[in-house]
Amino acid sequence: MIKLLKKYGVELKLKKCDLFRLIEGQKDTFLEDGFAFKMTNEEEMFKYEVILNGIYNKTKIEGEYKRFVYETQDAIQYLNYEEKQKMFNSIISETLKNLKLMKADQQIILIPYLEPFVNERYLNNYMLLTLKQHQLYVKNYQRNIEIPYQLYGLKVLRSAFSSLKGIAEDENYEYYYYDGLKKIYIFDKKEYGLVDSFPIIDKYFQGNTSLDDIREVMTYYKQPQQFINQLHELNYLSDKVHKKIMKKLK
Structure with missing residues (x-):
């Protein structure tokens, strides 16, 4: 049949497909985040799409954090960690409504090519994002389009990360x-x-x-x-x- x-x-x-053209136009985005880029077939297209949505989320949350620090630097110096986290959470709660997410064992996954505990940091431990150890870990974490499936299985394709x-x-x-x-x-x-x-x-x-x-x-x-x-x-x-x-x- x-x-x-x-x-x-x-x-x-395939090359006339809107998704293919969108991803191909983001080649520099993949390279800047540490991914090699070579898309030749439909399977790779769908897998690159998942990565692209993860990169977008990571960039968005990191950008919100930088904006938060810049706009509240005078006020937050008098707050403790929990108060700062609560304040940041109130800011990103609206941002999260517009991001493509999924859940894995009750953990919200923003970046499907990173482990659950790293995703948790982006949501609940924003101060860790400033630590050099965290930044090096994320920077040096292996980058290939198969990682999301090794971490989360086909659940990734059933999520908003995929078309x-x-x-x-x-x-x-x-x-x-x-x-x-x-x-x-x-x-x-x-x-x-x-x-x-x-x-x-x-x-x-x-x-x-x-x-x-x-x-x-x-x-x-x-x-x-x-x-x-x-x-x-x-x-x-x-x-x-x-x-x-x-x-x-x-």
């Missing part, structure tokens, strides 16, 4: 949909890598897809003929392509 959808479906061009939308899972795999390329992606639960992907529309499709509809279609994933019929009923596959695929499946 997957081979047939790859053959008769439409492969939208992928979870649509199904089974014992071995998790399935995601990305509307920018109109494709379903299959990730291995143990290795966290992309196993396969396939389009769900053909070249005759016009209009928008529905995430709820796609999740419904995925309930027939183990029943190829019904799966294809469902795509056809949604007009994701034309009569012409539907007939070709069904003929091959029989």
Whole structure:
């Protein structure tokens, strides 16, 4: 079934994808934070997106802290640590509402390529951000696009850090949909890598897809003929392509 959808479906061009162009335009951002940058495929695109959102959060919180110190330097010299932290928390609480976050074992994760205890510092121990030891630890922490998955697993892809939308899972795999390329992606639960992907529309499709509809279609994933019929009923596959695929499946 997957081979047939790859053959008769439409492969939208990766380099014309909005997300690809966005990430490619942020090359310097990755390099400045210590990441190598080389994006050649969809899996790397999604993994760089997670990193980019983490870099954005890190930069935003550090910027808020610097602004906090500058604007309150006269007042905070008379406050103890707890009072300073409470004051800073009141400032960043609004900032956090606009950031992409996730939770891992009750810990809010702002920066998915850093460990939970480091993320905790950015939220609850702002004074540690000023320590040279902390700054060196973060600076020297290994940088590669696989780190978030080694730390948190595929939970990262199910979070706001990613444009992928979870649509199904089974014992071995998790399935995601990305509307920018109109494709379903299959990730291995143990290795966290992309196993396969396939389009769900053909070249005759016009209009928008529905995430709820796609999740419904995925309930027939183990029943190829019904799966294809469902795509056809949604007009994701034309009569012409539907007939070709069904003929091959029989």
